[in-house]
Every structure is written in structure tokens, then in C-alpha cells.
Amino acid sequence: MNNVELAQTFEKIADLLEIKGEVIYITLAYRRAAESLRILGQEADTYRATQPLTSIPGIGKAIAEKITELLDTGKLGFLEKLEAEVPVSLLEILEVPDVGPKKVALFWKQASITSLNELEIAAQERQLRSLPGMGEKSEQRILEGIAALRRRSHRMTLGVARPIGLRWIEWLRAQPC
Known part of the structure; x- marks a missing residue:
């Protein structure tokens, strides 16, 4: 590892x-x-x-x-x-922009939502607005965030990419010319 x-x-x-x-x-x-x-x-x-x-x-x-x-x-x-x-599937919900661990916990504990698809359906069916701190605008932002998440390409953060790049550079330097 x-x-x-x-x-x-x-x-x-x-x-x-x-x-x-x-x-x-x-x-x-x-x-x-x-x-x-x-x-x-x-x-x-x-x-x-x-x-x-x-x-x-x-x-x-x-x-x-x-x-x-x-x-x-x-x-x-x-x-x-x-x-x-x-549920590990909750980590997928964390990828939605503007949805942090506290909201994920709220969805899970109070609405039994454990997946991105369940969250999308609940937002489409206007079920999220009954949760504390949630309203129509929150549901709309979540739906927009899910759509954006599904559109975006799979990118890598610098914190992940840099060590990988450094290992490649190290390997290349070790190769005979």
C-alpha cells in the first residue's frame, strides 16, 4: 500500500x-x-x-x-x-457541491437516505424540505449539484496527483539513458 x-x-x-x-x-x-x-x-x-x-x-x-x-x-x-x-454509499453524497458531512448525516439519520440516487429522488419529490434547515432553495441547489457532479469529468486534486507525479519522475530518473 x-x-x-x-x-x-x-x-x-x-x-x-x-x-x-x-x-x-x-x-x-x-x-x-x-x-x-x-x-x-x-x-x-x-x-x-x-x-x-x-x-x-x-x-x-x-x-x-x-x-x-x-x-x-x-x-x-x-x-x-x-x-x-x-453506509459507505454516503461518501458519494459528500461529492455533491455544498453538501457537507452534517447534511449527509441529516439525510441519513432523519430521512434514511443512503445513496446519491435516493437523495436525487427525495429532492425531486420535494421531501427534503421537511428536514430541519432545508427548504425549496436547498432542494434546488442539491439537484443542481447532483447534475453538475454527473457532468464533471473525474479530476484529481493536486494533493493526490503530486505524489503520483513525483513517483513517476523518480522512476524516470532511475531509468538508464
């Missing part, structure tokens, strides 16, 4: 915890760890052979143990348990 995959795993954990309603400092710890892994400069597996993972800024003992479990097994029991509690 490379650093990008580790970072994506910790971002996923942070998103699921935020939807679940976990305290913000815990979700921020996972986001900091993800960012630290993205900019590490070498693969975590190589790094841990020479230095403790806890020497990476933003990586404490608990997250270091999770990194070790992921590197050794390719799986993470904590994430599997979290995915059993919070």
Missing part, C-alpha cells in the same frame, strides 16, 4: 467519522495524518524501516498502529468496523 492509498484511507475514515458525528478533533487528526503521508517524500513502508512512524508530523501512536496494520495486512479492522456502522 503506497502513501496515496494510505492517505485516501485516512480521508475516508475522517469523512465517515464526521458523518457519524464524532468530535471534530478526531476527524482533523485523520486529515492531518493523510496530508502528512501525501507530502512525506518517501513511502511509509520504507520510512518505517529506518524511523518510527510517530516521527512523521501529525502521526501519533494510534494512527501509526493503523498505518502498520494497513502496510502489513492491506486491511484495517477499525475501518471495517466503521463501514459496518456508517
Whole structure:
């Protein structure tokens, strides 16, 4: 498992915890760890052979143990348990512009919405406006956001693209001329 995959795993954990309603400092710890892994400069597996993972800024003992479990097994029991509690399909709803973890939690807990299609149908049928803090304009923005999401190409953020590009550059430099 490379650093990008580790970072994506910790971002996923942070998103699921935020939807679940976990305290913000815990979700921020996972986001900091993800960012630290993205900019590490070498693969975590190589790094841990020479230095403790806890020497990476933003990586404490608990997250270091999770990194070790992921590197050794390719799986993470904590994430599997979290995915059993919070539907992973909710992460797709987070992709809708202007829909954050609190709204996703609202849709899930009060309207039993667990997928993008269910959210779209609920908005089309004007069911969302009965939820706290939601109205006609909110439904319209959600429908527009879903349409925009379906139109946009699959792009990659700089935080994801940069480490991949750096690995390619490193590989190219290592090739004989």
C-alpha cells in the first residue's frame, strides 16, 4: 500500500467519522495524518524501516498502529468496523457541491437516505424540505449539484496527483539513458 492509498484511507475514515458525528478533533487528526503521508517524500513502508512512524508530523501512536496494520495486512479492522456502522454509499453524497458531512448525516439519520440516487429522488419529490434547515432553495441547489457532479469529468486534486507525479519522475530518473 503506497502513501496515496494510505492517505485516501485516512480521508475516508475522517469523512465517515464526521458523518457519524464524532468530535471534530478526531476527524482533523485523520486529515492531518493523510496530508502528512501525501507530502512525506518517501513511502511509509520504507520510512518505517529506518524511523518510527510517530516521527512523521501529525502521526501519533494510534494512527501509526493503523498505518502498520494497513502496510502489513492491506486491511484495517477499525475501518471495517466503521463501514459496518456508517453506509459507505454516503461518501458519494459528500461529492455533491455544498453538501457537507452534517447534511449527509441529516439525510441519513432523519430521512434514511443512503445513496446519491435516493437523495436525487427525495429532492425531486420535494421531501427534503421537511428536514430541519432545508427548504425549496436547498432542494434546488442539491439537484443542481447532483447534475453538475454527473457532468464533471473525474479530476484529481493536486494533493493526490503530486505524489503520483513525483513517483513517476523518480522512476524516470532511475531509468538508464
